[in-house]
Amino acid sequence: MDAGSNSISSEKSSRYAAPRSPLKEAGSRPYMPSLSTASRNPNAKCYGDRFIPNRSAMDMDMAHYLLTEPKRDEKNVGTASPSNEMYRKLLAEKLLNNRTRILAFQNKPPEPENILTELRADTASIQAKPTKQRRHIPQTAERTLDAPDLVDDYYLNLxxxxxxxxxxxxxxxxxxxxxxxxxxxxELVTVDEDNGPVTSVSWAPDGRHIAVGLNSSIVQLWDPSSNRLLRTLRGVHESRVGSLAWNNNILTTGGMDGKIVNNDVRIRNHAVQTYHGHEQEVCGLKWSGSGQHLASGGNDNLLHIWDVSMASSVQSAGRTQWLHRLDDHLAAVKALAWCPFQSNLLASGGGGSDRCIKLWNTHTGACLNSVDTGSQVCALLWNKNERELLSSHGFTQNQLTLWKYPSMVKMAELTGHSSRVLFMTQSPDGCTVASAAADETLRFWNVFGTPDTPKATKVKASHTGMFNSYNHIR
Known part of the structure; x- marks a missing residue:
């Protein structure tokens, strides 16, 4: 019958009530047909075989006593011996108060205590372990600032x-x-039309001085606290300087001429080392945390890993040797990021014809993983507090994507920019990310959460005096 039908009266429904499920505890005594009725009426229907009680649940001693006890008249009660009366009293106290039904169903089978005990123990242990709360990743920018006249050029670092x-x-x-x-x-500085526009900016490790690369191939060093030009580096490159990277007192510059130059800002003859390996513009430069390896990416689709000790040993011979020359990318390599928790791990991103993020073991030069992001990779940043990697992209979504390392599973996509997100940088505490896009906006994202233990920024002693001689060096 359809349980949802309303055409049957309550009386009829009670007659056709659903049968009780077998092996379940019932609410009333089961129906037992009378054998004597069937024997007296040969036309009566037979409802089943004889009922055979389960004697395992019977109190056989009590049953035997009730069946064999002689009937006593009221007049014979007084003639019973004291010993018999005591026996009957003890028997009633021990047996009658604890007797069970003579005809009864067997009790429910015992629960499988071993399985339930294990499940309860596992559940208790899981609940006892403190679970780490999943970090909330805001999907919108915390703050948005206007950035008019931002140059829409993939190869710059602004x-x-x-x-x-x-x-x-x-x-x-x-x-x-x-x-x-x-x-x-x-405002720090506005350069004249002959030298502009500005093509790169990079803070020194001490956070008190900044390098500015120009379209005219000049590099300027500024003191923001006094808005004073400290030094101008000339003759380093033949055309614009689109990439800068600091390694203690060494300022490394990358130009459109394909050259990479190490400049010691403490001495007059600042160009101390030149790396030749790229055939086109150098658009990405990053020193490793140890300062022993330099990663460079160019418009020639090449990624180079340079070793400081190797470059020094062969510089006297008039040639430069890279540690690894990697040509797996199919477009310009601008986005570079050294892993903060694994010194030999480097992430690189390719341009519009490549769209891949690649992870490298810089000791061996092996590509550990390659992920097709579906769009141009403009910048990469590692989370300093968690094993995560953030990338910024161009057409079609112009988004920031957060990846879980090492699985490289997408954790979040942050949208808001309407044009390609060309540049990204990270706050000193490692929590906030700033992104600048061709839509001429600068947005701040609280994507990396809050560090468990804030770490004070340490400045090496050698940094404090790197510009002491700038007053007489021009």
Whole structure:
């Protein structure tokens, strides 16, 4: 019958009630047909075989006593001996108070205590372990600032956040500073049309000095606290300087001429080393955390790993030898990021014809993983507090994508920019990421959460005096 039908009266429904399920505890005594009725009426229906009780649940001693006890008249009660009366009293106390039904179903089978005990123990142990709460990743930018005249050029590097919590951004011919502690904005320098636009900016490790690369091939060194030009590096490159990277007192510059030059800013003859390996513009430069290896990417689709000790040993011979020359990418390699928790792990990203993020073992030169992101990879950043990698992209979504390492599973996609996200940089505490896009906006994302133990930024002693001689070096 359809359980949802309303055409049957309640009386009829009670007659056709669903049968009780077998082996379940019932609410009333089971139906037992009378054998004597069937024997007296030969036309009566037979409802089943004889009922055979389960004697394992009977109290046989009590049954025997009740069946064999002689009937006593009221007059014979007084003639019973004291010993018999005591026997009957003890028998009633021990047996009658604990007797069970003579005809009864067997009790329910015992629960499988061993299985249930194990399950309860496992559940208790899981509940006892403190579970780490999943970090909330905001899907929208925490703050958005205007960035008019931002040059829409994939090969430049126009954004950097220094260790003193001051962010620098180049907009056209001007470099602006944004103070992360109070949100104030100031102008550092505006270069003339002959030297502009600004093509790269990079903070020194001490967070008190900044390098500015120009379209005219000049590199300037500034002191933002006094808005004073400390030094101008000339004759390093033949055309624009689109990439900069610091390694203690060494400022490494990469130009459109394909050259990579190490400049010691403490001495007059600053160009101390030149790496020849790229045939086109060098658009990506990153030193490893140890300062022993330099990664460089170029518009020739090449990725080079340079070793400081190897370059020094062969420099005297008039040639430069790279540690690894990697040609797996199919487009320009600009996005580079050294892993903060594994010194020999490097992430690189390819341009529009490649769209891949590749992970490298820089000791062996082996490609550990390659992920097709589906769009141009413009920048890469590692999370300093978790095993995560953040990438920024161009057409079609213009998004930031957070990846879980080493599985490279997408954790989140942050959208808001309407044009390709060309540049990314990270706050000193490792929590906030700033992104600048061709839509002329600068957005701040709280994507990396809050560090468990804030670590104070340490500045090496050699950094403090790197510009002491700038007053007489020009």
């Amino acid at each position: 954004l950097d956040w220094g260790s003193s919590n001051v962010l620098s951004i180049a907009l056209g011919n001007t470099v602006y500073l944004w103070d992360g502690s109070n949100g104030s904005t100031s």
